[in-house]
Amino acid sequence: MESANRVHQAPNRVQRVTAAMVASLAGVSTATVSLVANGKTQGRVSEDNISRVRKAIAELGYVVDGIGSSLAKGVSSIVILVAPDISNPFFAKVIAGVRESLGSDYQLLLSVTDAGEFPRADDVRRLLALRPAGLLVDAPSAAFLEELSVAGPLVLLDAPGLESYAPSVNLDVAHGARELAAHLADSGHKRVAYMDSVTGTATFEVRRAAFLDEAHARGISVADAHIISTTIDVGAAAAAFAAWPDWQRAGVTAVVCGTDTHAYGVLQEARVAGVRIPEELAVAGFDDLPYSATSNPSLTVCVHLPATPLGLKAGKQLRGLMEGRELEQPQLTLESSLVVRGSTGVGSGLVW
Numbered sequence: 001m002e003s004a005n006r007v008h009q010a011p012n013r014v015q016r017v018t019a020a021m022v023a024s025l026a027g028v029s030t031a032t033v034s035l036v037a038n039g040k041t042q043g044r045v046s047e048d049n050i051s052r053v054r055k056a057i058a059e060l061g062y063v064v065d066g067i068g069s070s071l072a073k074g075v076s077s078i079v080i081l082v083a084p085d086i087s088n089p090f091f092a093k094v095i096a097g098v099r100e101s102l103g104s105d106y107q108l109l110l111s112v113t114d115a116g117e118f119p120r121a122d123d124v125r126r127l128l129a130l131r132p133a134g135l136l137v138d139a140p141s142a143a144f145l146e147e148l149s150v151a152g153p154l155v156l157l158d159a160p161g162l163e164s165y166a167p168s169v170n171l172d173v174a175h176g177a178r179e180l181a182a183h184l185a186d187s188g189h190k191r192v193a194y195m196d197s198v199t200g201t202a203t204f205e206v207r208r209a210a211f212l213d214e215a216h217a218r219g220i221s222v223a224d225a226h227i228i229s230t231t232i233d234v235g236a237a238a239a240a241f242a243a244w245p246d247w248q249r250a251g252v253t254a255v256v257c258g259t260d261t262h263a264y265g266v267l268q269e270a271r272v273a274g275v276r277i278p279e280e281l282a283v284a285g286f287d288d289l290p291y292s293a294t295s296n297p298s299l300t301v302c303v304h305l306p307a308t309p310l311g312l313k314a315g316k317q318l319r320g321l322m323e324g325r326e327l328e329q330p331q332l333t334l335e336s337s338l339v340v341r342g343s344t345g346v347g348s349g350l351v352w
Contacts, residue, residue, distance in 0.1 A: 017062045026056040037062070076131050079318065082111045083138040084118040084199045089261065090287050090307050094138060094157065097311020101319060106133060118199055121147035134318045139201040153321035157314045160206040167321070167330040169314040171305050173203055173286075174210035179338040180284055181214035184254050187344065189282065190219065193226040193247050193255040195237060195262045204258050207286060211256060226252060230262065237265025244273060244281075253281060254344070260285035260292050267295060267343070278345040288339055297342030304337050 019033045026033070028049050035041050036053040045053075056062070079102055083091050099108055111119045111127055121144055128135075134153035137145070145156075145165045156168035163170070184192060192215060197204045208227075215222055226247060230236040237257070247255075257263040263285030267277060275281050277297055285292060288304040313332055320327055 017060045019062070022053065022056045022060055022062045025060065026052040028053060033057075076133060077106050078109050078130055078132040079106045079134050079136065079322075080109045080111055080124070080127055080130075080132045081136045081138065082119050082124055082140070084113065084201060089289050090259070090305065091138065093307035094311040094314075097308040097313075098136060098315040099311075101312045101315025106319075106322075118144060118201060124148060134322045136314055136318055139199070139203045141201050153318055155314050155318040155321065157310055158203045161202050163331050167317055167327055169310055169317060169332045169334065171203070171310060171334050172336045173207040173305070176286070176304075176336045176338055177207045177210035178214040180256065181211050181218060181220065183338060183340060183344065184256075184282065184284075185215070185218035185220055187282070189254045191221045191223075191226075191251045191253060193228070193243075193252045194222055195240060195255060195257045195266065196227065196229040197232055197258045197262070198229045199232075207258065223250070226250070230265075232259050232261050234261055234265040234268060237262040238269035238272075239265075241266050241269040241273075244270070244275065248280075255281060255283055257283070257285045260287040260289045263343075264291070264295065267297075277343055282344040284344055292339075292341070295343075304339050306334050306336070309334060 019030045019037070022033045023030045026049070032045055032049055033053055033056075035045050036050055037057065041050055079098075081095065081098060083094070095108070095110070102108060109127070109130075109132070111124055113119050118141065124135075125148065128150070132152070134155070135150055136155050136157060137148075137159070138157040140156060140159055140162065142162055142165075145162060154166040156162060156166050156170075158171055158173075159165075159168050160170050160173060162168065194208065194211065196208055212222055228240050228243065230240045241255075255266055257266060263283055266283050270277055270281060270283070277283055286305070287307070292298065313334065317327060317330075317332070
């Protein structure tokens, strides 16, 4: 019977020492304990009470609850980064830049979804219950920002055309897309296909629109039937390239991809199908990920997008807002460049 009772007994737990317990032992208020524990006693707490509180803290082993303390002040040390398609290697470099700029003073919390989906405003609002110090949103849409409606420190990353919503750090994606269209026209291409992302965020809309406008102006045809969208995934892009026989019959000689990841899928499936790159088909991407320079053939990219500097700049901007500083330049744009390589038939590494 005694053994059975022991089985059903709740395990012993170490009792958490609270400020109230310290206050009781020291004979002061919990407010006084808080002032002493947080080093805010000057002109507010007598030396005698300071001594008694410190003695009680040492005796009981009291430790300040950092999270509770920060929430009591209305804000935590958490920074939330909202990003689509975390599987895209580009975002890993952005996150590294953000993490470096925030340092050890803040904890970075990621809000991400499956490939091809953007985090919902409702989901992000639930995270706001943590009272984050600030919010970073990477590659958003206007609809998402309007639905989210955040009042605290907010910085947007890679959000062209959405500068009116919040301070932002953008990439000059339109310039690179136009340069690529000019490059393909100068190389003699007349019919081109375009492989886009399904996320529908502003950055992909801008790069697609800029490329199509410049292509049209330079006499390149991009038929609606030759514009397809997939998740940012090598396998999905490879599967979408099954449309190649139809494109070939229509005279398509180049495919432009919204990301390097899409382009890797096209290159992979082209090799399987025996399509010669660039002799039969030119391929271009958009990011300049590390593998792009060493793929076979090396990948021409619309824009070298400086992902790590993007994260660094955005984190620095947000940190300024969180610390109450006025931003000298609320809107920043990072330069980008066309990098022409072997997948469009030109020697490796030529930067336009």
